[in-house]
Each structure stands twice: as structure tokens, then as C-alpha cells.
Amino acid sequence: MLCYQCGTCTASCPSGRLTAFRTRQIIRKAQLGLKDQILPTEELWLCTTCYACVERCPREVEITDILFILRNMAAQEGFMSEQHKKIGENMLKIGATIPFGDEAKKLRVKMGLPENPPTTVGDHKAMADFRKIMEVTGFEKIMKGGKK
Amino acid sequence: MSGRYALFLGCVAPLRYPGIELATREVFKSLNVELVDLQGAGCCPAPGVIRSFDQNTWLALGARNLALAEKQGVDLMTICNGCFGSLFEANHVLQHHPEKLKEVNEILGKVGMHYSGNVKVRHFAEVLYNDIGMEKIKSKVTKPLSYNIAVHYGCHFIKPTRLKHLDDAERPRILDELVEATGAKSLNYRDKLMCCGAGGGVRSRASSTALKMTEEKLKNVKKVGAQMILDVCPFCHLQYDRSQKDLPGYDIPVIHLSQLYGMAFGLPREKLGLEAHETKVNI
Numbered sequence: 001m002l003c004y005q006c007g008t009c010t011a012s013c014p015s016g017r018l019t020a021f022r023t024r025q026i027i028r029k030a031q032l033g034l035k036d037q038i039l040p041t042e043e044l045w046l047c048t049t050c051y052a053c054v055e056r057c058p059r060e061v062e063i064t065d066i067l068f069i070l071r072n073m074a075a076q077e078g079f080m081s082e083q084h085k086k087i088g089e090n091m092l093k094i095g096a097t098i099p100f101g102d103e104a105k106k107l108r109v110k111m112g113l114p115e116n117p118p119t120t121v122g123d124h125k126a127m128a129d130f131r132k133i134m135e136v137t138g139f140e141k142i143m144k145g146g147k148k
Numbered sequence: 149m150s151g152r153y154a155l156f157l158g159c160v161a162p163l164r165y166p167g168i169e170l171a172t173r174e175v176f177k178s179l180n181v182e183l184v185d186l187q188g189a190g191c192c193p194a195p196g197v198i199r200s201f202d203q204n205t206w207l208a209l210g211a212r213n214l215a216l217a218e219k220q221g222v223d224l225m226t227i228c229n230g231c232f233g234s235l236f237e238a239n240h241v242l243q244h245h246p247e248k249l250k251e252v253n254e255i256l257g258k259v260g261m262h263y264s265g266n267v268k269v270r271h272f273a274e275v276l277y278n279d280i281g282m283e284k285i286k287s288k289v290t291k292p293l294s295y296n297i298a299v300h301y302g303c304h305f306i307k308p309t310r311l312k313h314l315d316d317a318e319r320p321r322i323l324d325e326l327v328e329a330t331g332a333k334s335l336n337y338r339d340k341l342m343c344c345g346a347g348g349g350v351r352s353r354a355s356s357t358a359l360k361m362t363e364e365k366l367k368n369v370k371k372v373g374a375q376m377i378l379d380v381c382p383f384c385h386l387q388y389d390r391s392q393k394d395l396p397g398y399d400i401p402v403i404h405l406s407q408l409y410g411m412a413f414g415l416p417r418e419k420l421g422l423e424a425h426e427t428k429v430n431i
Contacts, residue, residue, distance in 0.1 A: 014342050015350070018360050046357060048350045049196050049233075050343035051307035055317040064308075071200040080201070083352040087197050095190035096159040097197060108166045111421045117162035117169065118185040126188030129259035133212060136255050137205040 002059040003027050009053035009063055021046035023053050023063060030066060039074040045081070078145040088143035095120030095130045153225035153270065154217040155183040156235070159191050160382035161227055165389075167421015168382055171406040172227050172272060174419045178288055179280055184222055189213050192231040195304060196348040199234065210238030211252045215263040223268040225275055227406065229381035230347070232271040233304025239269050240311055271305055273380045273405055274314050277322050285329050290414040292331030295431065297408075298374035298400075299323045299334050300365070300388070302381040303343050317341075326405065327378055330412035334378075338368040344379075346387035362391040366398050375431060376401045378408060392427045401429040 009023035010016050016023060021043045029038050038044060044067070053063045074080075080088075087097050094100055096119070105115045116122025120130050134140060161168040176183050190209060191198065199206040213235060217224040226232040242249045243265045253262055276285060301323055309317045318341070324334040345351070345361025366388070369377055377400055379385045385402055392398040402425065410420045422429040 014339075014345075014361055014364075015357065018364075019354075019357055042354070045200075045349060045353050048303070048343045048345060048348035048358075048361070050303040050347060051317075052303075052341075052343070054308050060310075068199055068203060072203055075201045081353045084197060084201065084349060087194075087349075087352060088201065091191060091193070091198065096163060097191055097194045098159055098163055100163045104163050104166075107424055108162070110423075111166050111170050111418070113162075113166050113170055117157050117166075118187045118189070119157055119162065120188060120190040121163070123188045126190065129188075129261070130190045130209065130212070132259050133208050133255055134205055136258055137202065137208055139202055139205040142202050142205075 001031060002061050003031065004059060006058060008056050008058060012052040012056050014050060014052065015046045015048055019043070019046050023047070026070070027061065027063065027066065030070060035073070038070055039077050040079055044070060044074055075142050080143070080145055085143055088139070092131060092134060092140060092143070095127055152182040152184060152222050153275065154186045154220055154222045156186055156189060156213065156224050156226045156231055158226065158228045158231040158382065160386055164386060165382050165404070165421065165424050167424050168227060168385070168404045168406055170419055170421045171404065171410040171415070174415050175406050175409045175413060178413050178415070179284065181280065183225070184220060186213070186216050186224070189216055192234040195230055195234040195237070196350070197352065200349055206234070207238050207241060207248065208252050208255045210235055211242060211256060211263045212261060214239055214242070214267045215256060215261045217267045218263060223270055225270045225272050227272050228383060229271070229302040229304040230383050232269065236269040236312065239267065271380070273305065273323060273326060277326055282325065282329050289330055289412045291412055293408070293412050295332045295375045296335055296373060297327050297332050297376055297378045298337055298369040298372065299327055299340070300344065300377055300379045300384055301341055302379060302384045303347055305380055323378070323380065323405070327408065330408060335372045335374055337372045337374070339365065344384040344387045346383055351387060358387065359391055359394060362387055363395055366392065366395065366400065369400060370398065374400060376403050378403055378405060380405050389425050389427050399427055401425070401431055402427060403429070
């Protein structure tokens with residue numbers, strides 16, 4: 001209950017400058033346990049995690065960390081956007097957030113770099129390990145919109 | 149652990165802007181600093197998306213990358229703010245919460261891996277500044293630059309400052325000094341420390357909001373007559389580079405610090421990989 005609602009967070013927020021995202025409001029609702037007014041909202045996903053609010057909070061509230069917890073709860077409840085599910089699919093496929101196609105491979109070769117970087121992208125054993133970890137933590141289930 | 153670094157590539161640099169990877173390798177070679185590959189490394193994982201989806205997965209996959217560096221006995225160096233943010237914070241959790249480290253090691257054990265918490269997570273810009281130093285950098289500048297540059301710090305390089313202690317959140321100097329070591333001028337501009345708009349999963353989930361933030365930044369950069377935007381993060385780099393085609397009137401080149409140093413150190417143009425940029429680099 002560190003937050004005393006001064007609003008420095010909202011005033012510092014570059015996203016809130018342009019949208020209906022109000023940091024102070026989310027923190028207040030979280031204090032009051034108003035889960036249903038937070039988890040299904042689009043606003044919860046408008047924070048860019050820039051930490052401007054965290055740097056300026058006079059009560060040193062770990063605002064971004066709270067946002068992460070709320071988003072994790074939202075994901076558990078199945079409030080995942082299609083775009084974000086795609087990122088999860090890429091993770092499960094190649095261990096990266098973005099796809100890697102022929103054009104990108106050609107670009108690398110043209111620059112004199114190996115076709116695949118030395119990452120999970122071209123390393124089957126590493127990718128199997130990476131996937132195994134996601135299996136253990138229940139990541140795939142969350143991506144599919146269900147609880148762990 | 150010092151003198152050598154494990155080069156952590158992340159996703160956006162090697163898969164979208166391989167020039168950043170290439171220029172980093174070349175610039176560190178010029179500085180006689182050894183970079184070892186982190187064979188089999190995966191996504192950091194991305195702080196804005198994967199950490200937002202599930203922090204346990206985020207922590208375990210981060211620990212896997214840290215364990216790969218630990219096994220080689222080297223500290224890990226990122227070329228991206230997002231990777232730096234994720235791995236630095238994951239490492240902080242693991243080094244300060246023994247119960248979390250234990251939990252994570254139970255997961256890593258299933259793939260025959262282990263992390264003891266002995267790796268330092270570094271960002272290449274602060275390695276340049278703190279380990280290599282301005283004197284050595286300046287001695288390598290064979291082609292002094294005279295550009296007017298708008299520096300973009302990005303968010304996860306120095307913040308949160310109470311964990312990182314690299315520079316001041318409201319008035320940082322590191323990047324300005326690193327840029328001015330090449331002879332170029334770092335410009336002051338409105339909202340210089342504001343986010344590019346891409347982070348936190350906003351680019352993917354609410355792209356028009358991300359674009360509005362980017363436009364705001366670009367407007368301020370253009371107003372002071374900057375000849376380029378200088379970043380230390382491939383994701384900010386992508387956001388600025390690719391957004392300009394959707395924003396009429398903007399064609400400001402976007403350059404990663406490794407590429408700028410490549411120019412100043414007199415590396416051949418083809419070692420900078422500028423052809424991957426969508427906003428043409430005509431400078």
C-alpha cells in the first residue's frame with residue numbers, strides 16, 4: 001500500500017499522453033482488488049515498460065513489475081491478443097519473437113555472415129532444450145489461452 | 149571474468165538488421181577485444197512480451213542464456229536494450245532470491261543445465277564506455293565524423309537506475325559522450341529520453357499507438373535538424389527505421405552505435421550492413 005495516488009506516474013507516462021491508459025488508476029484498482037476492471041481491458045497492454053514512472057515515483061512503487069504481474073494474470077485468464085499469440089508461436093518454433101525467412105537468410109549471406117546466426121534458429125539441440133523449458137513452465141498452454 | 153565477452157545476439161539484430169551484428173563484430177575486432185559466440189542462445193526472452201505473458205517462462209529461458217555464458221566462463225554482452233533489460237533483471241532476481249534460483253535450476257536440470265549466478269550482464273555501449281574507455285576509442289577514430297546526431301537512449305539501457313547504476317535517468321551522458329568521441333555533435337531535443345513507442349508489446353498489439361509515439365519523437369528530432377537518429381537497441385532501431393515509410397515527410401537515417409563506430413573507425417561501408425535499412429542511409 002505504498003502508493004498514495006499522487007499521479008506522478010500518469011504525468012510521466014508517454015503512452016498515457018496519447019491514450020486512455022492511466023497508470024495511477026490501474027494501481028488504485030489493483031490496491032482495491034478490482035481484478036475484473038483491470039484484466040480484460042486493452043489499456044493494460046498500452047504500457048511500453050519504459051520505466052519513466054518507476055524512476056519518478058516518490059514512494060518507489062515497482063509500477064512496471066506490478067504491470068507484469070497483472071498482465072500475467074490476464075494471460076492466465078485467456079486475455080491474449082492474436083498478435084501476441086503469434087509471438088508465442090515464433091518462440092515455440094524457432095526460439096525467437098520474430099519469424100526468420102529466406103529473405104533474411106539471403107541478406108545475412110550477402111553481408112558475409114553465416115546463413116543462420118549461432119542461436120536456437122539453426123541449432124536443433126538448443127531448440128529442443130528451449131522448447132522443453134517452455135513445456136515445463138506451461139508456456140504453450142498459456143499461449144493457447146488456457147491456464148497452466 | 150573480464151577482457152572477453154560472450155556476444156548475445158538476440159532476435160532483431162541477427163534476423164532483421166544483420167549489419168548491427170556484423171558492425172559489432174568488426175568494431176570490437178578493431179578494438180582488440182575478443183567476442184565469443186554463445187552457441188545455441190535463444191530469445192532473451194523479450195521483456196515486453198514474454199515477461200508480460202509468463203514470468204516463470206521468462207526467468208527460466210533467461211537463466212538458460214546466462215548458464216550458457218557461465219559455462220564458457222565469460223560475461224555476457226548484449227547489443228540490444230531489450231535483451232539487456234531482460235537478462236539484467238532476470239540475473240538480478242536469480243542472484244538475490246535463492247529460492248528462485250533453486251526453482252529455475254530444477255527446470256534447467258531437465259535439459260542438463262545449471263546456473264550458479266556468476267555471470268555479469270553487460271550492454272555493449274557501457275562496455276565501450278566503462279571497460280574500453282574514451283581514450284582508446286578516440287585513438288581508433290581514423291575518419292572523424294561531423295554529423296549532427298539525435299541520440300536515442302531507449303528505455304532499458306539505463307533504467308531502472310536503482311538496479312543498474314549506469315547513469316542518471318533524467319540527464320544521462322554516456323551515449324552523448326560516446327557519440328561525440330567520433331567528432332560528431334549530439335543535439336539536444338524535446339523529449340529526448342522518451343520511449344520510441346515499440347516496447348511492452350505495444351508495437352505488436354497496438355501498433356497505431358506505437359506509431360503515434362514514434363511520430364512524436366521523429367517530429368522533435370526533425371525540428372532540430374538531426375542528420376541521423378543514433379540508437380543502441382535493434383528494436384528501437386526497427387521502430388524508427390520501419391515507421392518512417394508510414395509517416396510522410398520523414399526520411400531520417402537510423403544508425404546503431406556499432407555502425408556509427410564502424411564509420412568513424414574507417415571500416416569499409418559493406419561491413420556496416422546499411423542496405424538492410426528501410427529508410428535509406430544517404431550519408
